[in-house]
Every structure is written in structure tokens, then in C-alpha cells.
Amino acid sequence: MPEGSSKTMTAAVAISSLSNPNVKKAVKLRQRSHRDEMGLMIIEGYREITRALDNRHFPVELFYCKDYFTGKNENTLIQRCLEGKTQLFECTAAVFDKMAYRDRPEGLLAVAPQIRNSLDKLTIPANALVVVAESIEKPGNLGTILRSADAAGVNAVIVCDRCTDINNPNVVRASIGTLFSLPVVETSSAEAQTWLKKHNIRTIAATPHTDKLYTQVDMTLPTAIVLGTEQYGLSELWLAEKHIKVRIPMLGQCDSLNVASAATILLFEAVRQRRKTNEKESI
Numbered sequence: 001m002p003e004g005s006s007k008t009m010t011a012a013v014a015i016s017s018l019s020n021p022n023v024k025k026a027v028k029l030r031q032r033s034h035r036d037e038m039g040l041m042i043i044e045g046y047r048e049i050t051r052a053l054d055n056r057h058f059p060v061e062l063f064y065c066k067d068y069f070t071g072k073n074e075n076t077l078i079q080r081c082l083e084g085k086t087q088l089f090e091c092t093a094a095v096f097d098k099m100a101y102r103d104r105p106e107g108l109l110a111v112a113p114q115i116r117n118s119l120d121k122l123t124i125p126a127n128a129l130v131v132v133a134e135s136i137e138k139p140g141n142l143g144t145i146l147r148s149a150d151a152a153g154v155n156a157v158i159v160c161d162r163c164t165d166i167n168n169p170n171v172v173r174a175s176i177g178t179l180f181s182l183p184v185v186e187t188s189s190a191e192a193q194t195w196l197k198k199h200n201i202r203t204i205a206a207t208p209h210t211d212k213l214y215t216q217v218d219m220t221l222p223t224a225i226v227l228g229t230e231q232y233g234l235s236e237l238w239l240a241e242k243h244i245k246v247r248i249p250m251l252g253q254c255d256s257l258n259v260a261s262a263a264t265i266l267l268f269e270a271v272r273q274r275r276k277t278n279e280k281e282s283i
Contacts, residue, residue: 012078012088015063015095022089026063026099026111032165035114041167043110043177044102050077051177052112058084059110065096068107077108086110101169114167117185119195124155128201128222129270132192134160134238135229136259142166143174144260145227150178152267157182160189163229189237196224203243205234206266208256210245217246219270220277227259227266 015023028034029042043049043059052059062081064074082088091099099109124130131149136142142164149157159166166184187195196203201222206214219225226243228234233256239245248257248265256262 011082012064012090015089015091018095018098020095022061023063023091023095023099026061026109029111030101030169032168035165035167039114039116040111041114041172042101042169043112043172044100044108044169045106045173045177046071046074046077046108048172048177049081049108049110052110052180053077053080053084055180057112057115057180059086059112061087061089061111063089063091063096063099063109063111065091065093065105065107067093068096068105070106074108081110102173115179115184117183119158119185119187119191122156122183122185122195124199126222127220127274128155128199129153129219129267129274130155130196130201130224131157131263131267132160132196132203132224132226132238133157133259133263134189134226134234135163136227137163137230139164139168139170140174141230141258141260142168143171143176143179145263146171146175146182146184147178148260148264148267150175150181152271154182154267157184158192158195158224159184159186160192161235162186189235193237203238204266205238205243205245206247206262207233207239207245208247208250209239210247212244212246214246214248214266214269217244219273223270225263225266225270227263230259 029040035041043052131154133145172179201224203224203226204217205226226238
């Protein structure tokens with residue numbers, strides 16, 4: 001056992017009843033109305049909870065079931081939660097199954113404060129790279145956009161006119177916890193545009209309805225890459241003439257990519273351009 005594991009065992013409250021009020025509360029957090037009412041979210045899985053801890057987003061409660069543990073690192077994670085003053089609950093498999101939303105539970109489920117950031121508190125560098133995601137409907141797509149944004153070193157993600165809230169447990173899962181490594185803000189499209197103008201960030205709107213290719217636009221300047229809903233794309237507010245519109249060339253029968261795939265392509269074009277510029281400046 002790792003150091004401190006005996007302390008962990010004595011600190012945990014055992015739960016074997018499916019009607020335990022803490023279990024019922026965790027189950028309710030699957031619904032957005034309850035998440036917003038309580039100001040809480042669910043984080044399930046080893047990697048996701050670890051990334052939350054690494055970014056100082058500490059759970060208030062951790063439910064665990066040893067029957068589902070697959071490695072040797074779970075006790076270390078539990079100890080980290082204990083040191084962060086997280087309330088620990090050791091559950092039977094039946095109890096954990098009631099709370100878990102994964103098909104293959106890992107035996108770790110945390111309840112943590114919601115992520116609630118505001119635009120006025122965002123701090124960005126002079127040459128910022130930002131993602132704006134408007135009305136994304138599917139949690140998996142929003143989570144994947146966050147994962148790509150983290151990989152590309154994005155400075156902020158702005159979720160506009162939300163359909164799926166960022167605290168959705170499937171967003172956390174699809175992002176593999178990178179939701180906690182990025183400044184992520186929910187706001188309206190109008191407020192986002194005002195903020196971008198204030199910070200002199202040019203907007204590049206992804207749409208199939210333009211002749212300009214994404215590789216023909218300079219992304220080395222302060223840039224916001226803007227993507228719209230899966231079914232209808234961006235709203236007219238973002239497709240106005242004052243915004244730069246770009247498309248990804250489509251050589252088959254489909255006229256557009258999945259929004260998360262499009263985000264990844266556009267972001268790494270920005271990474272490529274910026275890296276090339278940095279290499280020239282260092283010569």
C-alpha cells in the first residue's frame with residue numbers, strides 16, 4: 001500500500017445502500033437542471049479526476065469502488081483527494097453502478113464545483129489564439145473541441161449560446177479532463193463579439209459557403225476560430241461580412257466535416273503557421 005493508504009481507509013465513509021442521500025444527489029447531477037441548481041458537476045474516471053486535481057479543481061466528494069480498480073494508482077488519487085479535504089465514500093459495486101454513467105466503470109466518480117468563468121476575468125496574451133464554439137449540440141463534439149484546443153495550446157475557449165453545457169459529464173469525458181486545463185467561458189454570441197473586438201482579436205468563421213481556403217488566411221495574428229452548430233453551422237451573426245470566412249476543401253460527396261474534426265484542422269493550421277513564423281524570427 002502507498003504511504004497514507006491506511007489513513008485513507010479510515011477517512012472514507014462506507015456506502016452499501018442504493019437509497020443513500022449522497023448517492024441520490026450524485027445521480028441527479030446527470031441532469032443539467034440539478035447541476036445548475038446545486039452548482040456541482042460529475043467527474044468520472046481516473047484521467048479526468050487526475051486532470052482536475054492537477055489544475056487545482058478539487059472535488060468536494062469522491063465515490064470509489066475497489067472492485068473496479070484496474071491499476072496501482074487509484075490509491076494515490078484517493079490520497080490526493082483526501083489531502084484536498086474531499087469527503088470520501090467507499091461504495092459497493094451495486095451502489096457505484098447506480099451512479100456511474102460509463103459502460104465500463106473505473107471505480108472513481110467525483111462531485112466537484114461547476115466551472116463558471118466570465119469573459120471579464122479572462123487573461124490572454126497579446127497574440128492570443130481563441131476558439132469560439134456556437135450552439136454545439138453534442139457533448140462528445142464539445143469535449144473533443146476542448147481536447148484539440150488543449151493540444152493546440154489555445155488560450156481560451158468561448159462557448160456561445162450553449163445547447164450543451166460545459167459541465168455535462170460527457171463533455172468532461174470526451175475532453176479527457178482537458179476541460180480543467182483551459183480557460184472555458186459560457187456566454188452569448190453578442191457578448192463574445194464585443195469581447196473579441198475589445199481585445200483586437202480577428203475572427204475566422206468556418207463555413208462551406210465561401211471560396212477562401214483556411215490555408216489562405218494569416219492565423220499568426222491574434223485570432224479566434226469560430227465554429228457553429230452541427231446541423232446548421234454558424235448563425236448569421238457570425239457570418240457577417242466583417243468576419244473572415246474560410247472553408248476546408250471537400251473532395252468527396254459531403255460538403256462539410258464534423259465540427260470537432262474541423263476545429264482540429266483549423267487549430268493545427270494556426271499552430272503550423274505560428275511555429276513557422278517563430279522559426280523564421282529565431283534565425
